[in-house]
Amino acid sequence: MEFTMAEMEDWIFQYIDRIKALISPQTWSNALMNCSKNEAFALLFLYRRGQANMTQIADYVGVPLNTATGIINRLEKKELVSRERSHEDKRVVTIGMTDKGKACLKDSMQEFLIYGQRLLGTLTPEELEWGTRILEKLAVALEEPGEDQRDVKPEKKVRKIHIE
Numbered sequence: 001m002e003f004t005m006a007e008m009e010d011w012i013f014q015y016i017d018r019i020k021a022l023i024s025p026q027t028w029s030n031a032l033m034n035c036s037k038n039e040a041f042a043l044l045f046l047y048r049r050g051q052a053n054m055t056q057i058a059d060y061v062g063v064p065l066n067t068a069t070g071i072i073n074r075l076e077k078k079e080l081v082s083r084e085r086s087h088e089d090k091r092v093v094t095i096g097m098t099d100k101g102k103a104c105l106k107d108s109m110q111e112f113l114i115y116g117q118r119l120l121g122t123l124t125p126e127e128l129e130w131g132t133r134i135l136e137k138l139a140v141a142l143e144e145p146g147e148d149q150r151d152v153k154p155e156k157k158v159r160k161i162h163i164e
Contacts, residue, residue, distance in 0.1 A: 035078075038063060038071050043080060043097070047105050051084075051096035080104060091163060 003011070035043065038061050045060045046052060052060075058068035072095055075081040080101035086092035097105070120128065 035075070035080075036071075038067070039075055042068070042071050042075065043101065043105055046081060046095060046097050047102070051094045053092070053094055057095060075101070 041061045042057050045057060049056075054065060054068050054072065057072065058065045061068060061071065063071070072081060072083070076083065079098055081095055082098050083093050083095055086094065123131065
């Protein structure tokens with residue numbers, strides 16, 4: 001099924017208008033929602049891993065190392081993460097979540113759970129099964145490169161390591 005740009009825009013804007021209350025800042029008043037997308041991804045990564053180095057965070061978020069350093073600097077100013085030097089090798093710095101960061105993320109997860117239950121509670125078990133199948137199919141489609149990206153070779157990145 002092919003959509004014109006006008007049809008796609010109309011469809012997207014109709015749904016944004018319908019869910020704007022759900023994605024508004026008034027709905028999400030916690031610290032996580034005051035983070036940028038990359039900051040949120042870094043926090044979620046650290047929450048699941050416990051701790052990581054800058055290279056691991058940069059790879060996960062999909063940004064250069066210097067950008068990841070800026071992300072972590074901002075999260076550190078918000079007191080959501082902290083840096084710790086290795087006792088064995090002072091060159092090694094690991095990033096971990098602070099207690100405040102963990103609490104903020106848990107609060108956000110609780111809010112997501114409330115809205116998720118509210119939304120999913122309106123669906124029948126059959127609709128949930130179909131919805132899960134559709135979402136899985138969409139996720140697979142997004143993982144596959146588009147025709148315009150199949151012949152593109154990934155650009156080699158030069159990473160600079162900042163040693164304090």
